[in-house]
Amino acid sequence: MYSTTEHIGVNELGDMIINVGPQHPATHGVLHLVITLNGETVKKVEPHLGYIHRSIEKMCESLSYRQFIYSTSRMDYLSSHINNHGCALAVEKGLQVEIPARAEVIRVLMGELTRVASHILWWGALAMDIGAFTPFFHAFREREMINEIMEETCGARLTMNYMVPGGVMFDLHPNFHKRVKALLQQFKDKLDEYDELVTYNTIFINRTKGVGFISAEDAISYGMSGPSARASGVSCDIRKIYPYGMYDKVQFDEVLLQEGDTYARYLVRMQEIRQSLSIIEQLIDNIPEGDFQAKTKAVLKLPKGEYYSRVETARGEFGVYIVSEGGMTPYRIKFRSPGFSNLSALDHMTRGSKIGDLVATMGSLDLVIPDIDR
């Protein structure tokens, strides 16, 4: 049976069953939660998926290895660049091509800019979920600067499709260096403002501290990854464990906290913004000269076999699994998206808490619904 919650309304125990979504401002997309409530206490949360299922995995089977990368930007649209990176890595593994050093640095730079943009948007959205509307606009001010960098170099603001097998599509724009420097300066000035507005706000702390707790063991058994798991003390940063690209050559810390509540997840992401900015700072002055794209054949054919690559998106571990039969199109593609596993822990995290805490917990998981449904 698809759903265990059979009727909407009041069940035989006197519990109220209500819908949150699929059209609800707190779900940030078409997520449908069926919640069993005893008074104000949450007894059960049951996510219903499928409202934005576009069968991207099946679609990719009919697209060539150059073409399928664009569709992965539509999954986790807030870290589309990192998704594309993962796909390009899997194809390159099969093609056995060497990536020029310049392309590697550009990829990492763009990936970290995407991560900062994603975390900044999440910061605004979480504050808005909890009831503070102003931070949302502050977040968009900085995000707009990153979007302008993307627009200038990649040609699009959200679904960039900048990665191609063998490198990146264009060289960096001449203004890139100047704009990134301005961005770093802007963040240096404004991150304190973020702390002042939200991090040390008493109301915010009361709403988030001790809310939505999950232990490290439970986080592992639910398969959580990314900042949500690192807030529970699970070391799972793919950039550290299985370094790809330039990540083994740059200095950064994996942010780990032990509390496992919503406030810890908040602090992990705020720290990650600072870590990402320090990676950008290390790389921006040391971009090597050279080609931005390796020479590849016009028609790409992967040898028969299976290829897997994993990257760390802003939400967690993103895996690409390609099965090739030796043809121009993949035989099967599977994406391991971080949002799906993180959402599965929501029921465990919110059981027994109040319905207002459900919104805070859901916001702190940083869910992107197309990433869950694909």
Place this chain on the structure above:
Amino acid sequence: MFIVDYIKSIYGAMKSMGTGMKRTAYYFTHHKEIITEQYPDNRDTLVLPERFRGEVVMTHTEQNEHRCTGCTACELACPNGTIKIVTKFDISPEGKKKKAVDKFIYHLELCTMCNLCIEACPTNAIKMAQSFEHSVFDRSQLTKVLNQPGSKLEEGVE
């Protein structure tokens, strides 16, 4: 002790609210730091970067000549069937038959602006334009023929 904690928490909340209001007052009095753009009004001064992908266009010279040979490389590179090329046979003055593009049909409503067709084009016949206001009242207006009527292939493009 309960009363002390209660008053302390009220004081803390009021203090953090004051911090937030201070920030609001700062932006209220510093108009130069406001970055909001009045979009439809600033249309004349709006400059988009040259790489911005708005729609696919075909470049034409002043003599109404384009560079498209009708090789269908872009049609094959497109992931969602946005481009359809109808070819015809031109008869050259020597009496030879030569393949040429008759209609370069471009479905803007299907296009995802992924830039793969531009990358695939061997003669740089098409490029991305910066126009982004594509709303029309009828869907059929989004299907465009990119080569201008009466245009022909530029000399020397193979």
